[in-house]
Amino acid sequence: MANSANGVVDHAKHALDEAGKSAQSARRFAEDATSSFADMAREALEEGLVRFRDRSKAASETASDQLQTARLYVVDRVQERPFTTTLAALGAGVLIGLLFAGKRK
Numbered sequence: 001m002a003n004s005a006n007g008v009v010d011h012a013k014h015a016l017d018e019a020g021k022s023a024q025s026a027r028r029f030a031e032d033a034t035s036s037f038a039d040m041a042r043e044a045l046e047e048g049l050v051r052f053r054d055r056s057k058a059a060s061e062t063a064s065d066q067l068q069t070a071r072l073y074v075v076d077r078v079q080e081r082p083f084t085t086t087l088a089a090l091g092a093g094v095l096i097g098l099l100f101a102g103k104r105k
Contacts, residue, residue, distance in 0.1 A: 078085045
């Protein structure tokens with residue numbers, strides 16, 4: 001009976017040792033996976049930021065060009081027809097004023 005109990009105790013110790021080794025292996029795997037995931041996330045974020053910067057620079061340049069074109073167009077129209085342009089601006093101002101005044105009531 002003592003041999004049987006010792007065998008069970010030895011078997012339990014062996015099982016505990018194996019479980020401890022498995023837990024350490026799982027912990028190392030989780031640490032490696034976490035580190036790899038963090039590296040991949042960092043790389044993806046950096047790539048996304050580079051693409052965003054490039055696209056925003058291109059959009060900014062396009063908007064600047066279009067704004068310059070619009071400014072030149074307005075200047076040309078004002079020089080061609082100053083009286084008509086003044087009346088159009090005055091009319092637009094009155095309409096906007098009426099719209100804002102109507103919301104207050």
